Amino acid sequence: MNELMIRHGLKELRETAVLAVSELVATAYRFTPDREMLLRIHWQFDALRIVLYDQHPAHETGERSEDCRERRSASMWLLAAAVDAHGGDWGLAPAVTPSGGSKTWALLQR
Template sequence: MHPYAPPPPPAAALCPVSAPLPAPGLVLSLTLPGDPRSAAVGRRAVAASLPAYGLPSYAWPVTLAVTELIAVNAALTPGRELYLSLRHRDDALRIVLWDQHPRHADPDTLALCAARRRRALWLLAAVVDDWGGEWGVTEGPPPHRGTKSWALLPG
């Protein structure tokens, strides 16, 4: 065999698969810096992923939702990492963004902060409502710290 020749084809499988495995759905996770410029990075990653998984119809609402979630949460918790997750399951796309915003001890400050966050996400609310989905903001369950913002867009 010549040293630059391609390797021979692999031998046949000893245990052939009886049925093809189902195609995996979209599962995308990114950790981004808490910087408003991260919104463009998240938007581009999502925009590239959706057509690759056969979900081009989600492009407009999902890229806008991701942009809003990242930009707003980066402004509320600057300099701390953000974790973005997208999953397509049961004909719906779920977007989750975790930030590291510390919990406020004072109940009035906590309520004010929650109201500001929800008000800042007005464009996300409009798009999700128009698409027939749901969205929300919750505190991370113990032992997690931070805030979880999410949107669910049906197919």
């Protein structure tokens, strides 16, 4: 990741990007322990995009799903603060894959 940051002149985003990655991975592991996850980091449209897919199982009801989403979002308060400081965005959504799961992301503007 450091090479990507240097190549695109993004040194000022390095610490926030590392924090974002660690928060996304830690939260995914907390909610889906011992399961695989996929991390994707790329520079596109003048923003650093950090996306993590995990294998969080679907819930039986919409109410349980929303409760889980709220707990998961609340646990990423540090990510929210760091991303806001760079005028970025972050979020959590169901992954659109055959096996389901969750997609979390952080978008950091230069």
